[in-house]
Amino acid sequence: LDAYLEDNLPLKLASGTAQLRGSYQFDLQPLSLEIALPTVNVRELSLAERGATSAAPVVIPEIDLDSLAFSLSRRDVGVKRLGVRGAHVDVVREPDGSINLARLAKKSPALSPEKPEKPATDSGPPWTIHADVLALEEATVAAEDRTTSPPARLRLAPIAVTVNDWSTVSDARLKLDARIGIDGRGLLAVRGDVGQEPPSANLAIDLKDFPLAV
Numbered sequence: 522l523d524a525y526l527e528d529n530l531p532l533k534l535a536s537g538t539a540q541l542r543g544s545y546q547f548d549l550q551p552l553s554l555e556i557a558l559p560t561v562n563v564r565e566l567s568l569a570e571r572g573a574t575s576a577a578p579v580v581i582p583e584i585d586l587d588s589l590a591f592s593l594s595r596r597d598v599g600v601k602r603l604g605v606r607g608a609h610v611d612v613v614r615e616p617d618g619s620i621n622l623a624r625l626a627k628k629s630p631a632l633s634p635e636k637p638e639k640p641a642t643d644s645g646p647p648w649t650i651h652a653d654v655l656a657l658e659e660a661t662v663a664a665e666d667r668t669t670s671p672p673a674r675l676r677l678a679p680i681a682v683t684v685n686d687w688s689t690v691s692d693a694r695l696k697l698d699a700r701i702g703i704d705g706r707g708l709l710a711v712r713g714d715v716g717q718e719p720p721s722a723n724l725a726i727d728l729k730d731f732p733l734a735v
Contacts, residue, residue, distance in 0.1 A: 532625040535577045537566035543589075556591040570624045578621055582607040596645060600652040608660040616667050651688035657681065678702050691718040707731030 543558035563584035569577035588601035613621040660680035666673040685696040694716045701709045709731070713724035 533569045533571045533573075535567040535569045537563060539563045552593070554591070554593040556589075558589040559587070561586040561589065568625060570621075576611075578611040578613070579625070580609045581605060596648045598648065598650045602654040602656065603652055604654075604656045604658065605660070606658045608657065610660075610662045612662060612664045614664075614666045614668055618668060647689075649689055651686075651690070651693075653685065655682075655684040655687055657683075676704050678705075693717060697724070703731055 539562065541558055541561040543556065545557070546555045547553070561584075564582065566581045566584065567577035568579040569575075583604075583606040585604045585606075586600060586602070587604075588599075590597070590599045592598075611621070615621065658681055660682075661676070661678035662680065664675045664677070680699075680701050682697070682699040682701075685698075686693065687695045694714050696714050697711060699709075699711045703709060707728065707730045710727040710729075711724055713722065715722045715724070
């Protein structure tokens with residue numbers, strides 16, 4: 522897979538395996554495509570900058586997707602639960618001010634057409650994408666700022682975030698429950714609901730044992 526994507530993606534799929542099972546139904550008259558994937562499991566996924574020799578900055582041991590349903594006729598994509606467990610992300614601000622993760626998303630020349638393409642016309646209703654539960658568990662973010670001497674470091678772990686009722690529908694309100702450990706001492710807890718249109722949030726925020734330098 523990585524060899525196929527080599528000319529189109531700046532990042533490298535350094536490792537990982539995926540298993541899935543499901544079914545699909547395709548019709549031409551009228552055009553219809555229905556896909557049902559009861560389970561998708563990804564293990565030991567790691568993402569790195571293409572051509573880099575350093576360790577992969579993004580490592581995700583477990584990704585589990587339950588009950589994905591795709592409907593072309595209804596223009597709907599739904600997921601019962603998407604769970605990510607044990608993710609580890611290294612974020613580095615280099616001495617020149619650049620961020621290492623930004624290099625994973627830089628635009629590939631293969632994706633930069635010489636002439637701008639005309640936007641496709643689509644008169645149908647907007648697509649809806651939604652998930653009952655999005656869960657991030659036992660995650661770690663290790664941040665380092667190399668623009669200072671000595672470098673400043675911050676470790677966020679463990680990180681647990683659960684989002685319920687996420688949807689691209691404009692008037693949807695999601696429920697958020699997050700707990701983030703800070704440098705082995707502090708704890709940030711955020712809980713409440715968030716709306717998209719109009720933008721709104723009703724959140725309870727609790728920060729404990731986090732020293733603030735004066």
